[in-house]
Amino acid sequence: MNEGMKLVNKYIFGLFALLALLSACSIREDVTNEPPTVADTKVRFELFTKAGTYGLPVSRAGAEESTVDRQPWVLVFQGTGGTANFVEAVRAELYNNKTYVYLEKQAGTCQLLILANPPSQFYVNGTGYAYTSDNFANVLGGRDLEYACQNLLSEALSNPRNTVPYVGQKLPMSDLVNVPKIDVSVTIPQINLERVVGKIIVRNTDPDFILKGIASVMNAPKQGMFYNLTGILQQNLGTGNLVEYREGDDMYDADIVKAENIVGGQGTDASPLYLYESHTQTNDTYLIIRGTYKGGTYFYKMAFVDDDLNVLSILRNTEYVFTITSVRGEGFATALDAMESLASNTNLDFSVLVRDDSSYEMMSNNEYYLGVSNSHFEVYTLANSKDVYTAFTLITDCKTEFPDRHMLITSSESGLDIISPVGGIIPVNTTAPCNVEIKMAVGFTSGEIEVYLGNLRKIITVTRKDRVGYRGTTITEFIENGYYISAHVEDYNNHKWLQLAPGDGIVRNDPDFIYVDDGKITLNVGRGSSSVRSGTIYVSARKDNNTQRIKVHISQTEVPPS
Template identity: 35%
Template sequence: MRESKRYITIFFYLILLLFMAGCEHDVSTIGQENEEEALKEKVQIEIFARAKSYSLPPTRALESEVGKTPWILVFKGQGAGATFIEAVQAFEMISKRYVLLTKQPAGNKYQLLILANPLDQFYYGNASTGYDFNQAALLSKLTPGVTTYGEACSKLLTKPLDSNPLTTVPYSGDEETIPMSHRLEVDQIDNTTKIANTDGSSLLLTRVVAKIVIVNKASNFILKGVTAVMNVPRQGKLHDADGILMNNTTNLTEYRYDAAYSLPVVKAETIATDVQSTEKFPIYMYESDVQNNTYLIIQGTYDNKDYYYKMSLLNSSLQAMDIERNHSYTFTINRAKGPGYDTVSDAKTAKPSNTDLDFEIMVDDSESYEILANNDYYLGVSNSVFIAYYSGENMEDYDAFSVITDCTKDFQDARTITDNKLEVSGAFQLSGPFKVPIVTSNGTNPVITPVTVGVTNQLMGYEEGIDDKKNAYITLKLGNLEKKVHIRQRKAISAGGSTLKFMPTNNTDPVVSEINYFCLTGQVEEGTDNPKEWIRLYSSVMPEGHTGEDHIIVEDGRIYVEVLPNTNATPRSGIVHLTTMASVGGVSLNSVQRIKLDITQLGQ
């Protein structure tokens, strides 16, 4: 009976391969001599994926379209050092996506890199040589067993935009889709594997571009549109694996209607009384570092006369900011303080006009959150682990994490934030809020809310692994989505300093400054106590005498956080953010886990 089933399965796959050949889809059987043996080593997996929400504002329909035939690149191992196995294009059958992958045994980790909506060509490490996006070309650049995940992600690039000024905004055509990506970690590849979230819902793919919208609410100003976008990156990485923006300082272009700037390249429409917006015609661009000096020339009417204004990409504190992929930036003009310039040339030469336009900026940075989602809404947290370094006598309140959602549904019984303080004898507690805030009719979308947690110096004695005790958790529930945040505590750092080790380890003693995480990146946050001057990050391969970094990427999972001696009598504090491989089996929604360290160092 089992043998009959085997031949039936083989027959099905043969028919399937014929079907795919008729549809001109590319399926890998590289290195297999015998078709029957090759099919026995393949497994058919359905793909469940959709685009991550830009959240604000709504725009054209194809912005969120995910094609039916994404590419799946398979790597064996963990982190940036995982090595390439195969590249396979999915196929469509009965309106569903499937992919045939080579079976891989348990006992290892496997990274599935999903590349959806690719352009007709990809570039590898430069902007000069393009390759047709097919299996043969991919295998000419990615060597099985040799090319690492980190190398592939850093070198697989989009087809560059024209170096001459573009007369239309890329990805704004009626039939154009936006390239997207996602990395999924699995424990094995077989009939039990699902390319989906653990709850069966669709994976959230990340777009390679950012979106910019200009809104005018100033009663003394009429926005006509965006005349030009200057110093725009021509190219982006197909997938961002390390959080480092691509260097495009010598690889820039311009968006404009024509050489005379006779019309806006992006026009504004009136959406309400005295309100104009470009939301129906957004600007898409590859992520841009502040060094690129990307800026907009906007056109508007002030005091019954048309002017041009140079708008740099600044935050509300008038500081230059990076433009990141899958982020949405909405600049809202609240009041015009004076005239702009008569010509585009003068506006380009002048200093930015941001001070002449009283504006505010809203950034949807949901990409920096750990997100759970269903087909209606999402729930995310800025970090799913919070560690307070605290030795005070009383319970101390901390902003442990932030929660983000675009949900508009007011679930009466499933919109809660709770703690398990009774399981840890009250060594910590939720201070608020006690319900997940949702989007209201007049409120912002998404809603981002800090969650405050009280921590005592006794909490570290209750962790799992110490006399079989329990971990402290904050649990967020919104409809059928549930997320837990692990709350931890360690002693405050002495004035003499210390080195905190985050690395794969069997240590469970909270007194030892060594915690079991497989780290990917670390970053010291700016703060009032200037923590970048006294908190330094090290990798295991830095040479002796190195003074450390305030931002670091590692491949072996080890990050050392050195807290330098405090020579003052006053305590000081600083925040460090780590990203790690989440310790979950099977398939996870987002295998990158974020950790927030709130470090207090005592004074002399």
């Protein structure tokens, strides 16, 4: 791949609204038309569900990517970690357009495995089972959470697979949350549902090349885990566990996915691929694309690689957009010839956009949503700073005018004032983003901002630290006990003195946007300039089994005159 033509922009967000959201609370009130009263050992929870998108418009020929069935399954495991023991499996129920789930009381710590949009059957050891409480009890009784996550699989795809999986269907989603016990005093924390498949789109912008489509996907996993407890991808699945996507026979007269004209070229945006997560290097997963180059029709073998030709694995709930920017020669006359070639993308230059994103942490009820750009604001500035800062940005589609105290942004902390919106009143009847501006008093160090909108409540924490000195520094902690997923520098072209790196602090070729798999990110603040300067980064983190966005505002002292 031509180094000068390649560009890798990695947009991995800790999965907020690119992610699906679900929250719950325990309740006791009567519900009209609900079944007879259940036993005293049961606790009723009302569930609120909402799904985000992959980050791009929903495809016409794709799956129902953002739809969430309002009757998910809840699998209860008692204990901590992978050794937690299976207790029960319960499907949520609908009454009066509300979703409820009844769980047995449990005195100790429990983990709830949520399975949303389940297909017709789940598979364990090659056998399919209908979704019933008894079937879950039969296959998981006496088993632990680790066993369940490793062995609860989707239906195996046929080989070859002649249609893209899940087209026209809801995508299965899942998540895992912890609760200290199950009783009426407990609130189930917000749940971020993740799709079990990755999404792949191929585009072309080279005027000398016309992308016709994707002729084949080779060595794609035939099954997927509904929930990956460890995050580790299975390697060397073997030919018996891999399949090929193709339209018909091995003559490849048609494409499994067809490209259409888009602005600037062609793309498969309207007909994306969905793949179960794959360690593509050991499974040798790749694409065969078809196109015309200077009048001739050719096939090209396209590997999943980044700008350093490192193999790019396919992860769940993640979108991969491969944009061909330059075709430098003829491909192969047949798809079979292309398959026999090295997966080096020799004649293709392309950029890769990896997305698992939304810019907001979302929560919702069945009427409206509330989103904030970040739930922690870290600001490095002078102790006596009188500047006004945008602590976070808020969005909502709420159309109800509540009393002021139910649509309010406020802080009980002394030394932390809400400057905008005026009076702290949340604007409704608009989906336009609202910047929440604050001012900190002299000596302020930390505090909280509370957001109330109807029955939704969100807490944003604020911390002030000393301005960075002109000699520069490294920052490795953005929130206490955070496990970091990704980070990006806002307006990097004008803030190249802020550079991101993995935990070892060594800057790679992606200093503006970084994704890590070990929970460690380093921010390198360079030596100062002749004037005070400031910049912002956003960090996605995993904390207490929730995904969180952090906004970090850095100001740096000027270099003193010599």
